Amino acid sequence: MNTKTMGWIRLSTLPILLVTLLLTATGCRSGSRGADRLAEDSSAAQQVDSNLTFNNITLEQADEQGRVLWKVQSEQVVYSPDQRVATVVNPDGELYQEGKAVYQVQAQEGEVRRDGERIFLRGNVVATDIKSGAILRGNEMEWQPKRDLLIVRGNLRGTHPQLQVSADEARASNRRREVELTGQIQATTLDNPKLQLEGERIVWQLDNEMVISDRPLVMQQLEGEQVTEQAESNRAEVNLQAKTVKLLDNAILTLTEPPLQIRGNSLLWNMDEKTLVSDQAVTAVQRQEQVTLTADQGRMEFEPQTAYFMGNVRATGQQNQALLTADQLTWQIDSQRVEAEGNVVYTQPDPPATLRGPKAVGRLQDRTIVVSGGRVETQIVPNGDFNFLPDGAN
Template sequence: MKAPLARALIFGLPLVALLGCTRQPIKPKEPQPFVFRSLNLRQQDGQGRPAWELTSPQARYDLQRRVARATDPRGVIYVGGKPRYKVEATSGLVINDGEVIQLEGKVRILVLGPRGSVISGDRVRWTPGRQLMEIDRRPVLTERQSRLSATTARFLLDKDKLELRGKTRLQQPELDLRASRADWQANTGALVAAGPVKGERRPAAEKGIVQTVTGSSLQGNTRLEVVDLLAPVRFTDPSRKAVLDAQRTRWNAKDQVLSTALPFTGVVDQLNVAGDSLRLVLAEKTAIIPSGCRLRQPGERLQARECRWNWDTQDIQARGSVQLERDQNQQITRSEQLFGKVGPKGLAEFTTPGGRVFSELKVPPPSKERRQPAPVTF
């Protein structure tokens, strides 16, 4: 009797079920996900060339949901069968065997080659079939000295195009610009941003100085480290009471030069400035007007082929067919070169030390009225 009882205890549940008892059967446990030592996915394009691949040192695969959770995923995206981008993340979800790949954590998309461009974010949804990556958490592009960020971004892999949307920001050494959106080309580094563009420049060598700049839109190239602000452009330096109004103006982050090849106007304290072009060499604290220099201040006007002004020493140099007109006595001074210096009141005083000068002036004619002799008193 002991043996049948033991069997009944061991196989009690199936036996009760066979006897037709109303007791509910225990639900079977859900199958545990498979744990793989490594994950290795590869896909080819229509011509049999590699399109993309994704590997992971460890992955857990859920058969029912067809979802694999990968640790430290690494991938390569190919263009024309050649490696174009390298992808890495902290973790990832591979959905429907690679139909959608969601990368999370510190996600980095590296542009392969000598350029050194990196697109990063905290979460990226990659759809290989659409050749699309969507970054909805802290998208950032970094290349050389440029950093471009926005609220969200889309990377169109087949077009090498990164679309940044919402509160777009471009940062370079000393310069911080903001726009509404921007498009960046990974193959060339070309950048286009919709305006209005507003920003600040904080000179590293002049603590506390904040200069402002505005433009209607922006074009540039992160690879060449140049940014072009489109007209109307205004550059303001309150510390020097200076305002510059210009058309298309270029900022060269590598050389620290602000320049325009088009006519401009400006005001520095009481001195009005205009010219056919302008070049500000910030490292040398020098403003150069290569052609069509025109200066105007109360009572005086100067024209020259070229002008240079050092705002550190306040020295001014005018060269080439210089003509200085003064209202007093209608004086006109002509020379090939004049030197000047901006004084504490914001006015420039010009001299010609050792130079050849030709001056004209008009002296008012003597009065026609004859003076009557004073009366003599004895």
């Protein structure tokens, strides 16, 4: 049969013709021997099969308004006896929404339904979002146009100029312009520095260029093959265009150099600017020096390695139990030097001491803290001696 476009309605007379053919064959040979009837029935069955099989055709399906729902080219189409299902070989076509093509699809085989509610494709499935260029590949695909739902499952892999993904299943909505990925997910951004995400459920917003997760997610920033930072949180929002990550709910960012861990419930990580901002309570721990800082808010610059803490700041030297509290504090991470301002209080247990003032500078690890302000500067040295110097004294 030559290649042509066929709608379901064009084949609506086939059952009547085929039934008439069978009845005629039976009536004309009613007095013949059993062998003759068997041969004739077999011939009629072959004619039925022939009338339900077509080569190199294009199938179309329209909605109630006459708008195309899908258009599929196929090397071969075999209709079921009731013509409600067509089995297609090597289908290649487009899926439509409101009369506009939204997906291109290919596969090794599949089934299309006369009611237009579902298309199933199997074997090396390729589904391309025409607007964004995102490509989903898998073992199976299902299209439900009335539900605005495209499902690709089985060895799922996705590619896009911004992102590569693998998962168990993808459920795409063209109207919402998003893809929900579930299962064993691994997603990697393609721009440097690369960010690799691992989780069980993410929503990829194509037009907004966002990846959102409402489940625990682990992220690693890669420089080549080396992990430079690792983050995890119960919820996260990744802006692919701005290269920012919003870590929410029990968030942790761990740096390899320096060995620093920052925890909070709201951390904004900017990978391009190499900064981390917390607009809620934040805790930072320097593991080597055993220094812990907490505050109501904070900001860290990875280059240079400087952190700023604001509101109810507490800096603790865990080894010697030295404690410094202030309204705000700047922490030079490389040198471990702190500069505190506003309602500064410094305490240490051995030898016991408590000092107050508007400002303080020094290092908690070796208890070399200078509290200053007003007319008197008080200096504490490691042996416990105190020097009281008037302002301006050398």
